[in-house]
Amino acid sequence: MLSRRRLLMFAAMSCGTFVVPAAAHQTRNSTFKVDPKFEPQSVPYFAHPPGTIVVDTGAHFLYLVESFGKARRYGIGVGKAGLSLKGEAIVERKAKWPSWRPTSNMIRRNPRKYAKYANGVPGGSGNPLGSRALYLYRNGRDTMYRIHGTTEPSSIGRSVSNGCVRMINAHVEDLFERVPLGTRVIIL
Template identity: 50%
Template sequence: MTLPSHIKTHTGNVTGRLLLLGVLPLFLAACNTTKPATTAGATVAAPVTAPVTPVEAPKPKEEPKTADLSSYEKMYAAVNDNGKVIPAIDISKVEKRNLRQEVNYKTSHPVGTVIVDPYKRYLYLVMPNNRAMRYAVGVGKAGLAFSGTADIARKASWPRWTPTQNMIKRSPEHYAKYAGGLEGGVSNPLGARALYLHRNGQDTLYRIHGTNQPWSIGKAASSGCIRLFNQDILDLHKRVPAGSKVVVLNQQESGKGEF
C-alpha cells in the first residue's frame, strides 16, 4: 500500500532523528577521554576537561668532538724529568697538524725506522700494518742540507750543546758566549733529548733533538737540525733504541708515504 506523501515525509524525519540520536553518542565518545556520566538512565557525554600536555621535541644528540683535546692536554702537560721541569705546551695555540698522532703510512722501510720529511716538516716512526707515529718538527738550514740514510749512534738525555764555528761566525752576538758549550737544561737549545746520527761510522753532525723554542715547531727555523717539542722527543727517545735506522727524504721523495 502506498502511503500519502505527508506521512512519508513525517516518517523520514523521525527515522533521520532516530539515526542521529543513535550515532551522536558514538561520535562524542570517540572524542571523550573521561568516563561518561549517567543521568536518569540516559548516558550523557561528559565535557572534555583534561588539559593537553605539550610534548617536548627530543634534544638533538651531541656530535662527538673531532679531537679529544683533553688527551692532548695530558700528552703535552708539564713534565718533571729528574728535577728538570719541562713547561706544558698550550695546545690552544698549536695547529692540530702539529700534535703527535698515529697516521696511515706506507713505506718499504721496516718497522722501527725513523723517516724524516723535512719539506713537510714531519718525522715518522714506522709501525706495523702501514701505520706510523707522526711528530711535527722544526727544520733549520742544516736539516735541509742532509738526506739519505744514517744510524742513531748515540742517545743523550739533557745533552750539552756547543754552537758550530759557522753559527758563531754568522751570529757572534748570539753564539760566541757559548763557544765553550752550554750544559744541558731547560734553556739549552737541544732540549730534553738528542739523537746523534752517524753514517759509515762517521758523525754527520746531524741531530734530532728537543727545543727550548716550542713556537718553532712546524716552521722553518733559522738554526738547528730537526727539532721536536720536548714532550715529543721524550716519547720518540723511549721508542727507538740506539742503532735504529734513520731515513731523511729529499724533495722528490717528500709527501709520498702518508695516505
C-alpha cells in the first residue's frame, strides 16, 4: 500500500516537476535562504523549442527549455521598471569570475555609487557579476546586458537591478555548464 507521501512524490515525478530542496546561500555577511520556488527545478513548459532560454521578467523566472514539454526553471532578480532588456538576444560570450565595469548610464544615473568603479572591478567573490556571466548580444553587438551571478541573493524574486538578470551563484554555475555559445535568449 502506498503512503500519501509516496503517492504525492510519484505524482510529482510523473508530471516532470522536481524541486531541489531549499538551500542556504552564502553572502558576504550572512547566510540567506532563498524561497523554495526560486530554487532550480524541472517544470512542464511548452512555449519555445529546446535549447532556448526564456526570461520571464514579470514572474522572476528563467527557463532553459530542455525538451518538448520540459524546462529547467531558475529564480532570478531583474531590472527596475524601464531598465530591462526585452526581445531576443544570443549568448555570444561566457566568462567564469568575470570582471565588471558599470555602464556609462549607470554612472550617469548614480555617480555617487558607481563612479568609483569606472575603471572596473576584477573578477572574484566581491564582484557584482558573481561567479559566472553569460553575455547577451544582438546582431553581433554587445547589449551590455548579462545573465550573471550576484553578491546579493536576497534580490532574487525582485526587480531591483540596473537591468541584468541576476541568479544565485550556484544556479548560474549550473546554467553556465548547460548552455553553449549561440544559445537563443527570449526576454519577456
